[in-house]
Amino acid sequence: MKENLEQKRFQKNPIRGTKFTIAVSSAKGGVGKSTFATNLAIALKKVGCRVGLLDADIYGPSLPKLFSINSKPESDGQNLKPILKYDIQCMSIGFLTDEQTPMIWRGPMVTSAIKTFTQKVAWKDLDFIIVDMPPGTGDTQLTFSQEINMDGVIIISTPQEIALQDVKRGIKMFDKLKVRIIGLVDNMSHFIGDDNKKYAIFGEGGVEKTAKEFNKDFLVEIPINPDVGKQGDMGIPIVESKPGHEISKIFISLANKIKSIYI
Numbered sequence: 001m002k003e004n005l006e007q008k009r010f011q012k013n014p015i016r017g018t019k020f021t022i023a024v025s026s027a028k029g030g031v032g033k034s035t036f037a038t039n040l041a042i043a044l045k046k047v048g049c050r051v052g053l054l055d056a057d058i059y060g061p062s063l064p065k066l067f068s069i070n071s072k073p074e075s076d077g078q079n080l081k082p083i084l085k086y087d088i089q090c091m092s093i094g095f096l097t098d099e100q101t102p103m104i105w106r107g108p109m110v111t112s113a114i115k116t117f118t119q120k121v122a123w124k125d126l127d128f129i130i131v132d133m134p135p136g137t138g139d140t141q142l143t144f145s146q147e148i149n150m151d152g153v154i155i156i157s158t159p160q161e162i163a164l165q166d167v168k169r170g171i172k173m174f175d176k177l178k179v180r181i182i183g184l185v186d187n188m189s190h191f192i193g194d195d196n197k198k199y200a201i202f203g204e205g206g207v208e209k210t211a212k213e214f215n216k217d218f219l220v221e222i223p224i225n226p227d228v229g230k231q232g233d234m235g236i237p238i239v240e241s242k243p244g245h246e247i248s249k250i251f252i253s254l255a256n257k258i259k260s261i262y263i
């Protein structure tokens with residue numbers, strides 16, 4: 001399998017400076033893609049990989065807030081230098097614009113911003129770039145899948161039917177574009193109360209069932225935990241600030257799994 005992955009890498013433009021590019025996607029908004037992408041990036045770092053994080057959400061960048069980054073990237077006239085935070089090389093359109101400025105861009109401008117971020121950023125010596133995708137099945141997903149080498153995509157969903165409907169569209173899109181789906185993640189799958197009981201607030205088992213239906217791997221379920229949101233709001237993701245937390249352990253175990261698939 002590793003040989004096949006290596007072969008595939010040479011068919012499209014790889015992002016320079018990284019061995020593998022993995023996207024975090026879901027056609028549905030608000031299911032926790034950015035939260036997952038930031039925590040997975042840190043978990044991969046903790047298991048010994050060199051990691052970059054590319055916020056590909058041009059209209060609604062999250063990385064400045066989730067990593068508490070307020071500085072602007074430097075340019076050497078040719079390339080933008082990623083901003084190093086928590087030992088992760090980071091890039092986001094949000095580093096270049098005012099937080100409150102809405103991006104009123106047409107599709108071709110989004111495509112060109114993505115090309116800049118993949119071809120004109122001085123990513124250096126990375127094992128993985130984790131790409132945080134915007135919601136939907138639009139220009140960003142197409143640009144990445146068709147023009148840039150993507151080594152895999154992880155699909156995030158919450159268990160509600162309404163989320164799964166969109167997720168199924170997302171799976172079909174990546175299948176059509178021949179991007180390897182590493183597997184599905186059930187985020188905010190359930191809540192563990194103070195009474196230690198499991199509450200399936202949004203329903204149970206739907207993501208795993210969808211994975212089976214489409215013959216994809218089911219990777220993991222991540223419970224709803226207020227600490228996850230709190231740490232994101234503080235700009236220090238939970239895996240960085242509380243590596244021993246039960247949620248962090250889930251991410252670190254997943255990072256080990258992903259590392260073993262590719263490296």
Ligand SMILES: Nc1ncnc2c1ncn2[C@@H]1O[C@H](COP(=O)(O)OP(=O)(O)OP(=O)(O)O)[C@@H](O)[C@H]1O
Nearest residue numbers: 029030031032033034035135188223224225228229
């Ligand atoms: N496992 C979790 N437990 C508790 N809160 C979570 C969890 N995962 C995500 N959240 C919260 O859900 C909200 C949405 O998360 P996030 O912004 O990561 O979603 P998204 O899919 O990237 O959204 P968008 O589609 O707008 O990019 C955030 O407030 C985040 O803190």
Ligand SMILES: [Mg+2]
Nearest residue numbers: 033034057062
């Ligand atoms: Mg997001």
